[in-house]
Amino acid sequence: MSSIISVANLSKTYGSGFKALKNVNLDIKRGEIFALLGPNGAGKTTLISIICGIANPSEGKVLVGGENIQTSYRKARSLIGLVPQELHTDAFESVWATVSFSRGLFGKPKNPAHIEKVLKDLSLWDKKDSKIITLSGGMKRRVMIAKALSHEPQILFLDEPTAGVDVELRKGMWEVVRTLQQSGVTIILTTHYIEEAEEMADRIGVINKGEIVLVEDKATLMSKLGKKRLTLHLQGKVTSLPESLAHYQLDLCDNGATLVYDYDTKGERTGITSLLSDLRDAGIRFNDLDTTQSSLEDIFVDLVRTS
Amino acid sequence: MNHRAIRAIYLFEMARTWRTLLQSIVSPVVSTSLYFVVFGAAIGSRISQVEGVSYGTFIVPGLIMLSVLTQSIANASFGIYFPKFTGTIYEILSAPISYFEIVLGYVGAAATKSIILGLIILATAGLFVPLHIQHPVWMLTFLVLTAVTFSLFGFIIGIWADGFEKLQMIPMLVVTPLTFLGGSFYSIDMLPPTWRSVALLNPVVYLISGFRWSFYEIADVSVAVSICMTTAFLVICLAVIWWIFRTGYRLKN
Numbered sequence: 001m002s003s004i005i006s007v008a009n010l011s012k013t014y015g016s017g018f019k020a021l022k023n024v025n026l027d028i029k030r031g032e033i034f035a036l037l038g039p040n041g042a043g044k045t046t047l048i049s050i051i052c053g054i055a056n057p058s059e060g061k062v063l064v065g066g067e068n069i070q071t072s073y074r075k076a077r078s079l080i081g082l083v084p085q086e087l088h089t090d091a092f093e094s095v096w097a098t099v100s101f102s103r104g105l106f107g108k109p110k111n112p113a114h115i116e117k118v119l120k121d122l123s124l125w126d127k128k129d130s131k132i133i134t135l136s137g138g139m140k141r142r143v144m145i146a147k148a149l150s151h152e153p154q155i156l157f158l159d160e161p162t163a164g165v166d167v168e169l170r171k172g173m174w175e176v177v178r179t180l181q182q183s184g185v186t187i188i189l190t191t192h193y194i195e196e197a198e199e200m201a202d203r204i205g206v207i208n209k210g211e212i213v214l215v216e217d218k219a220t221l222m223s224k225l226g227k228k229r230l231t232l233h234l235q236g237k238v239t240s241l242p243e244s245l246a247h248y249q250l251d252l253c254d255n256g257a258t259l260v261y262d263y264d265t266k267g268e269r270t271g272i273t274s275l276l277s278d279l280r281d282a283g284i285r286f287n288d289l290d291t292t293q294s295s296l297e298d299i300f301v302d303l304v305r306t307s
Numbered sequence: 308m309n310h311r312a313i314r315a316i317y318l319f320e321m322a323r324t325w326r327t328l329l330q331s332i333v334s335p336v337v338s339t340s341l342y343f344v345v346f347g348a349a350i351g352s353r354i355s356q357v358e359g360v361s362y363g364t365f366i367v368p369g370l371i372m373l374s375v376l377t378q379s380i381a382n383a384s385f386g387i388y389f390p391k392f393t394g395t396i397y398e399i400l401s402a403p404i405s406y407f408e409i410v411l412g413y414v415g416a417a418a419t420k421s422i423i424l425g426l427i428i429l430a431t432a433g434l435f436v437p438l439h440i441q442h443p444v445w446m447l448t449f450l451v452l453t454a455v456t457f458s459l460f461g462f463i464i465g466i467w468a469d470g471f472e473k474l475q476m477i478p479m480l481v482v483t484p485l486t487f488l489g490g491s492f493y494s495i496d497m498l499p500p501t502w503r504s505v506a507l508l509n510p511v512v513y514l515i516s517g518f519r520w521s522f523y524e525i526a527d528v529s530v531a532v533s534i535c536m537t538t539a540f541l542v543i544c545l546a547v548i549w550w551i552f553r554t555g556y557r558l559k560n
Contacts (some may be wrong), residue, residue, distance in 0.1 A: 052401040056559045074309070074403040081400050088394030092326060093319075104315030105402040148396065 003027040004186050010060030012046055020046040022210040032182055035201035036190045037300055043210040044190040048157050052082045080149030085159040087140050091133040099146045106151035118149045138169045158189040194297035208304050232259040233288040242282045248275055312404040316379050316412025318456055320386050337373045339428045342370055343435040358525045363436040369491030370518040376426045376486055380478050383417035383461030388468055404554035411497035418459035425450050430436050452537050453514050459544035466557050485511045495527045
């Protein structure tokens, strides 16, 4: 797949001397959903702002669809739809007027059919004549998405799209994002909800203190760094473990009712077979067992801590 | 040229005008009528003619300028400040639109509004005093030039302001005094010689003088000087705006 966005040696230093981005290099593939994760103040929004033309870079180069964002900004920006993190909306305009305004701003001829489709896809059609000030937070968020989609962009930036949105709406929004991807739109989203990245993304980038710490396919990332946990539900309570089991570094939980074993899926030997036989030799019996994969959240926390 | 974007911004701003019709059009008309009642009828009746024109008639160009100046600044500064304040400026900055086009949209709308307002006040004045315009083309030229120049000036204030107080400060503390002292209500020839020299440092004197000339062929300074001074101020505003966008001052940092 070819790159639709290419960021090279990008740095941003604010007037206060704060370095928000340090030599960032990143390529976004055409048609993918890319999730950018990072703690608050990591530089996610700064990076998006520079690509979209809202902030000036201090150093480096950004190409969008092969066009330089500074020398060929018209072509570059017309490919992009941006949904910023904060709910920045007009107040007294109607939904229809504000979405149509966005389309005009991006130089596209009027197309009521397209605006209608966008509003219907986002369940805003019955609100098209309402003033924005009368809408709920979740609706305002969708109005902002509608504005970003009004000019049929090839790339959609969603900066924390589901912050403050209830579970049902969030799932609805994921659905919209998937449909957009199927229609060929490249999506870059930043999020605090790791489950969102885990659910949606094809690739994941982690940014911390202005530096890209890692970019990886989600599946690879999960299997590369993923740990699994085996939980054994014991028949009787165990107060202490015999010496023969010490090297497994087991955890005794629930007052000795369950036994937890963490193992690495990428290791050659997981140690499960020998653990089970050692348990039998030690006379520890169990009713049930289950395994769970560590979540992206655990991986993320580890990464940010070590970087 | 992204003409659709210019149109979108222009119509958006004009829609704001129609939505706030009372505040944008009616209130300046009411306050101008009050000036006519107070200065034209009440006080003016006790003042002899000024350079062959009755006092009520004499103040008409000055009153129009007073409103056009203040409204141009208010419209344009608010037009660009408000998106900054609410954050919707992100969309303007991320759109495929040049700075020139942004200015054209905002300043065009602000200037249109104050030109309409100037003409409404002119018509209102016609109800109170007899009016004759010697040079209608020049009158319109001065009106348009002033509306555009001060809308540009307002645009600069709107970008510079980072709070509502600053937004009000320049119009209240600088522009209103300059307009009142700029000969709206008197000819600067009426001033003692020292104050007359001081008054000539006030750029508004040149605007009002030129505008009044187009009505009655009465001028404090020559028309050529009026046009040069107004154009000079226009060029200064354009240069400042060019610098603002080149550096991203208060917009992109």
